[in-house]
Each structure stands twice: as structure tokens, then as C-alpha cells.
Amino acid sequence: MKSFHRADGPAAAAPAAEEFLYHLRLAVLGISCVVLLSMSWLRNLDAYRPLWMQLLAYGLLLGIAVVEGAFTLRRRPWGAERWVGVFLALGASVLSCASLPAGTPTTAADWAFGTVGWIGVVLLLDRPMAELVLFLGAHEAITAVNLALSGPVDEGAVLNFVTGSLGTIGFPLACGVAATALRRTAHEAEAARRRTEHIRHSERIAARTAQALQDSYAGLQDSTGPLLRGLADGTLDSNDPEVQRVCWTEAARMRRLFAETDDVANQLVHELHEYADAAERRRVRAEVIAHGTPVDPPPEVRLALGGFLLPALASARSWAKVTVVFTPDFVSVQVVGDCGAIEPAPLGPCAPEISTDSFFDTDDDTLWMEAQWRTSRSPS
Numbered sequence: 001m002k003s004f005h006r007a008d009g010p011a012a013a014a015p016a017a018e019e020f021l022y023h024l025r026l027a028v029l030g031i032s033c034v035v036l037l038s039m040s041w042l043r044n045l046d047a048y049r050p051l052w053m054q055l056l057a058y059g060l061l062l063g064i065a066v067v068e069g070a071f072t073l074r075r076r077p078w079g080a081e082r083w084v085g086v087f088l089a090l091g092a093s094v095l096s097c098a099s100l101p102a103g104t105p106t107t108a109a110d111w112a113f114g115t116v117g118w119i120g121v122v123l124l125l126d127r128p129m130a131e132l133v134l135f136l137g138a139h140e141a142i143t144a145v146n147l148a149l150s151g152p153v154d155e156g157a158v159l160n161f162v163t164g165s166l167g168t169i170g171f172p173l174a175c176g177v178a179a180t181a182l183r184r185t186a187h188e189a190e191a192a193r194r195r196t197e198h199i200r201h202s203e204r205i206a207a208r209t210a211q212a213l214q215d216s217y218a219g220l221q222d223s224t225g226p227l228l229r230g231l232a233d234g235t236l237d238s239n240d241p242e243v244q245r246v247c248w249t250e251a252a253r254m255r256r257l258f259a260e261t262d263d264v265a266n267q268l269v270h271e272l273h274e275y276a277d278a279a280e281r282r283r284v285r286a287e288v289i290a291h292g293t294p295v296d297p298p299p300e301v302r303l304a305l306g307g308f309l310l311p312a313l314a315s316a317r318s319w320a321k322v323t324v325v326f327t328p329d330f331v332s333v334q335v336v337g338d339c340g341a342i343e344p345a346p347l348g349p350c351a352p353e354i355s356t357d358s359f360f361d362t363d364d365d366t367l368w369m370e371a372q373w374r375t376s377r378s379p380s
Contacts, residue, residue: 018075020186021126024179025072028125031175032118033065041111048109053099057092057112061119064089068122082123086135089119093139097146105147106157106164113143113164117172125179132176136169208299266294268302272322272333275306275313284337285319292326301373304350305333308371315339334370344369 041054048054064085071078078085096112097105106113120135147153147161230236264270269290276286297305312335313320320337341360350373358369 021183022072022075024182025125028118028121028175028179029065029068029072032068032122035115035118036061036065038111041109044104044109047101047104048099049101050099053095057095060088060092060095061112061115064119065122077126078123082127085123086120089116089123090135090138090142092116092119093142097142100146100150102150103157105143105150106161110143114168117169118175121172121175121179124176126183129176129180132173136173140165140169266290267296268305268331268333269294269324271302271306272309272324275310276320276322279313279316279320283318284313284316286313286316286322286337288322288324290324290326294326295331295375297331297373297375301350301353304347304354305331305371305373307345308347308354308356309333309335309369311342311345312337312339312367312369315342328375330372330374332370332372334368336366336368338365339367340365341367347371 041048041058045051045054067081067085068078093112093116096110100110104110116139117136120132120139124132124135144161147157269288272288276288279286296302309322313322316337316339318338320335320339323332323334323336325332325334344356344358347354347356353373355372355374356370357372358367360367
């Protein structure tokens with residue numbers, strides 16, 4: 001019986017792309033602040049009626065820039081408050097237009113015409129391009145309506161509006177297009193870096209697995225060779241229960257070794273099933289149960305965990321149960337069965353990384369053994 005529970009966590013942010021976009025955000029904020037702090041409107045204070053509308057409009061845009069500066073330094077993106085900022089920025093455009101004297105829209109007195117667009121870029125830099133286009137279109141429409149209502153519109157006023165729009169709307173729009181392209185490039189570069197790292201990690205795992213297989217074959221030859229020679233020359237009696245136990249142990253090791261190359265969801269559980277299947281061939285009722293989200297320890301750790309419980313499976317007379325517990329902090333392999341009091345197998349080079357425990361119940365001749373590997377000690 002297998003019990004697997006997989007849980008996908010949130011996708012990790014791409015650090016290289018985030019760092020790149022952070023500096024892009026700083027650059028856009030810097031441009032917006034330069035445009036905003038030029039304060040050309042100070043030269044026309046006497047013309048605005050009422051003046052408080054211009055002051056409020058400027059204060060709203062300045063406040064948005066200050067909030068963006070605080071967010072940027074904390075590397076915090078805009079949340080739902082982004083849309084409050086969009087509403088306030090367009091409100092500042094309306095306030096500025098409402099207090100302009102007749103004949104001054106799109107002139108030097110109309111400072112908001114060239115400023116609000118950059119505040120829109122600040123607010124919508126990480127949003128789809130269509131949203132910035134809509135914002136700039138709304139700002140342009142506010143100015144166009146004000147131009148039509150402020151007095152007679154002659155050819156010069158229209159030309160001034162069109163040529164002014166090329167800079168005041170065109171530059172923020174071009175910045176938004178460039179930001180969209182740069183965001184895409186940054187994420188593609190990060191995705192390529194992750195793919196490269198995944199390939200390198202796979203190559204390292206493959207090299208370690210090949211080395212572990214080679215070591216396993218060498219160890220199997222050292223243990224199986226003398227056994228086969230003893231059976232062949234008659235020095236070992238095939239009817240001897242101890243010889244039979246050793247033969248079963250070596251057969252189980254060979255099954256585990258052959259299972260190393262199988263393409264399975266979890267190699268550790270697969271290898272433990274091979275041990276259990278080998279036990280069932282000698283009429284022992286054996287089962288493997290797994291709990292938690294499976295992780296695969298390194299090959300040498302898997303070999304040590306399985307080898308630790310192998311003597312218990314080899315000595316079980318009628319039944320044995322293997323339980324694997326996966327947690328974020330450790331992997332635990334436990335076995336219980338009617339195998340009597342036996343000595344656990346040595347852990348080899350992995351002994352410092354694995355803790356063991358055992359308990360023998362003399363009343364029913366049942367042995368419980370556990371080997372626990374802490375994932376925090378696993379090699380990176």
C-alpha cells in the first residue's frame with residue numbers, strides 16, 4: 001500500500017529578473033521625479049483660478065511619487081492601492097485642467113499635461129501594456145475636452161495639442177513598451193538560467209548515481225562471489241537456514257541494484273518494495289507503506305536505509321511491515337516483524353547522517369527498528 005501526498009508550493013521568484021526589474025523601476029521613478037520636480041507651474045501662479053486646485057493636483061502626484069519611492073526601497077510591489085493611485089493621478093489631471101485660464105491648455109502653464117503620464121508609468125510599470133495605454137488615453141482625453149471647453153479652438157491650438165502629445169504622451173508610452181520588452185527579456189533570461197542549472201544538477205545526480213551503482217556492483221561481487229563459490233564446491237550447505245538467509249539477503253541486494261535504473265516516482269520506496277517482494281518469495285507476508293510527500297535521498301543514503309532493515313526482512317518468519325515517513329525535516333524508514341532479536345546491518349559511510357533505534361518485544365518475539373535520515377544534513 002502506498003500513500004503519497006504531493007503539494008506544490010508557490011513558484012519562487014526569479015532573483016536575477018527581480019534584481020533587473022528593481023533597477024528598471026528605480027530608473028522610471030527617477031525620470032518621473034525629475035519631470036515632477038521641475039515645477040514649471042510656479043512661474044504661472046497668478047494665472048491659476050483657483051490656485052488651490054493646482055496645489056492639490058501637484059500634491060497628489062508628489063504623494064504618489066513618494067509612496068512609490070518607499071515601495072521601491074522596500075522592494076514592495078503595488079497592491080490594491082495601485083488603483084487608488086491611478087484614480088488620484090487622473091483626478092489630479094482633472095483638477096489641473098479645471099483651474100487653467102482660457103487658452104493655456106497644452107502650453108507651459110499646463111504642467112500636468114507632461115507630468116501625469118509619467119506617474120502613470122510609475123503606477124503601471126509591471127502591469128500589461130494595455131492598462132498603461134488606457135491610462136494615457138484617459139489623460140489625453142481629459143486634456144482634449146478641456147481644450148475644447150476653454151474657448152475657441154483654432155488651428156494653432158490643435159497643432160500645439162498634437163505636437164505636445166508626441167512628447168508628453170509618446171515618451172511615457174515608449175518607456176512602457178521598453179519596460180514590457182525588458183521584463184520579457186529578463187524573465188526569459190532567468191528561465192534559461194534555471195534550465196541550465198537544472199541540466200547541471202541532473203548531470204551531478206547522474207554522476208553520483210553512476211558512481212553509487214559502480215560501488216554497489218563492486219560490493220555485491222565481494223559478498224556474492226564467496227557465497228556462490230561455497231555453494232559450488234560444497235563447503236556451504238544449501239539446506240542450512242543461515243546459508244539460506246544469506247542467499248536471500250544477497251538476492252534482495254541484487255533486486256535492489258537492478259531497480260536503481262528504473263524510472264519511478266520515488267526510488268527509495270521502489271527499492272523497499274523490491275526488498276518486500278524478495279521476502280514474499282519465501283512466503284513472508286511483507287508490505288510497504290509510505291506517508292508524506294516523497295523525497296529521494298542520495299543513492300548512498302538510500303542504500304544505507306534499505307540495508308539497515310534488510311536483516312529484519314531476511315529473518316522474518318511469517319510477516320514484516322515496512323513504513324516510510326517523509327517530512328520536510330527527515331526521512332524515516334521503520335520495519336516491524338516476527339524476526340526475533342537480531343543485529344542491525346552497519347550503515348557504512350552514511351552512519352554520521354543517520355540515527356537508528358530498535359526495540360525487541362520478548363512476549364511475542366517481535367522486533368521494531370528505525371533508521372532516520374535528517375534532510376537538513378543532505379548534501380546540496
